[in-house]
Amino acid sequence: MTEQDPHSIFETDPDPELDRQLLALSRWTRLITVIGFGMGAFVVAMMLVSGAVILKSLESILPVKAEGTYGALIVVFFIFFFITATVLYFLYKAASNIKAGVLQKNTTLLAEGFSNFHRFFIAMAILSGISLLANISTLFQ
Amino acid sequence: MNQPEHDKSPSFIPLDIYTKSKISSTAKVAGTVAILSISGTIISLIAYITKPSVRTGLAKEGFDDATLQMAAQGSVLYIAFSVIVSAVLFYMLYSFSKSAQKGLAADDRRSLNKGLFHLATYFKVIAIIFLCALAFMFLSVLMMMLGAAT
Numbered sequence: 272m273t274e275q276d277p278h279s280i281f282e283t284d285p286d287p288e289l290d291r292q293l294l295a296l297s298r299w300t301r302l303i304t305v306i307g308f309g310m311g312a313f314v315v316a317m318m319l320v321s322g323a324v325i326l327k328s329l330e331s332i333l334p335v336k337a338e339g340t341y342g343a344l345i346v347v348f349f350i351f352f353f354i355t356a357t358v359l360y361f362l363y364k365a366a367s368n369i370k371a372g373v374l375q376k377n378t379t380l381l382a383e384g385f386s387n388f389h390r391f392f393i394a395m396a397i398l399s400g401i402s403l404l405a406n407i408s409t410l411f412q
Numbered sequence: 413m414n415q416p417e418h419d420k421s422p423s424f425i426p427l428d429i430y431t432k433s434k435i436s437s438t439a440k441v442a443g444t445v446a447i448l449s450i451s452g453t454i455i456s457l458i459a460y461i462t463k464p465s466v467r468t469g470l471a472k473e474g475f476d477d478a479t480l481q482m483a484a485q486g487s488v489l490y491i492a493f494s495v496i497v498s499a500v501l502f503y504m505l506y507s508f509s510k511s512a513q514k515g516l517a518a519d520d521r522r523s524l525n526k527g528l529f530h531l532a533t534y535f536k537v538i539a540i541i542f543l544c545a546l547a548f549m550f551l552s553v554l555m556m557m558l559g560a561a562t
Contacts, residue, residue: 286521292528299535306542313549378431385434392441399448406455410463 293373293381300366307359311352318348354394361391436516439527443509446502453498460491497541504534 318325326348330340368384371377427435507530515523 288525289521289528292525292532296528296532296535299532299539302539303535303542306539306546310542310546310549378428381427382431382434385431385438389434389438389441392438392445395445396441396448399445399452403448403452403455406452406459410455410459412463 290373293369297366297370297373297384300362301370304359304363304366307355307362311356311359314352354398358391358394361387361394365391432516435512435524439509439512439516442505442531443513446505446509449505450498450502453495453502457491457495460487497537500537501534504530504537508534 326341326344329344333340365384365387368380368387372380372382372384508527511523511527511530513527515521515525515527
């Protein structure tokens with residue numbers, strides 16, 4: 272009979288430490304989504320109340336003056352808004368699935384949670400890549 | 413006092429192959445994100461040090477010396493804060509990537525737990541920065557409203 276490794280992932284002993292780490296991960300991720308969605312709601316409210324004034328003042332301080340800048344600013348705002356909302360949605364789903372997976376002891380939910388983290392990090396990799404390219408272009412200007 | 417059952421019962425989550433593969437792929441992408449983001453920070457720091465136009469962006473706008481000096485000091489503080497935060501986030505994310513992959517490859521639960529701890533700390537740091545930004549935003553709006561009222 273083979274002896275089982277006491278720290279094996281596949282062991283059948285209870286592991287409160289894994290629970291604790293997963294719940295902490297879920298808790299902090301959920302806090303980020305709550306703050307993010309709160310900030311998003313604040314921005315939407317501000318844009319509804321005085322969006323035209325904010326965009327006009329942004330247009331006036333831009334170094335490039337061209338026709339259609341106001342429309343371009345609106346498009347950029349919506350693209351930025353929806354990318355942020357999508358990233359926050361991935362985080363929210365990850366937090367919810369991991370918490371439910373731990374509480375229900377369901378590995379499928381846990382895997383779904385990490386799948387959402389995977390999507391979140393892919394989005395972050397794309398954004399970090401764009402930011403890196405922008406920094407490189409600044410360096411060689 | 414009655415507690416919910418899940419609060420009392422110990423955990424039993426034997427991670428299956430599918431869950432392991434998801435954690436592993438997340439760890440790999442997280443490692444890439446960590447390297448990309450720290451590279452971006454290092455390049456922007458090099459640009460700040462070597463390019464005078466990045467440092468003194470206000471010079472062209474006709475501001476006086478005192479304003480330029482204040483702006484330069486603020487810029488130095490901002491860059492220093494960005495570098496410190498980026499370094500901490502890189503350490504947490506990269507540690508998660510390495511520990512989780514090591515834990516899954518060697519079937520070592522302690523390494524996996526350590527990796528998850530680093531991922532939780534990574535999100536904790538981001539949450540604290542978000543809270544500070546929220547407080548700053550709230551104070552700015554409050555000051556604008558008070559300024560408008562007087």
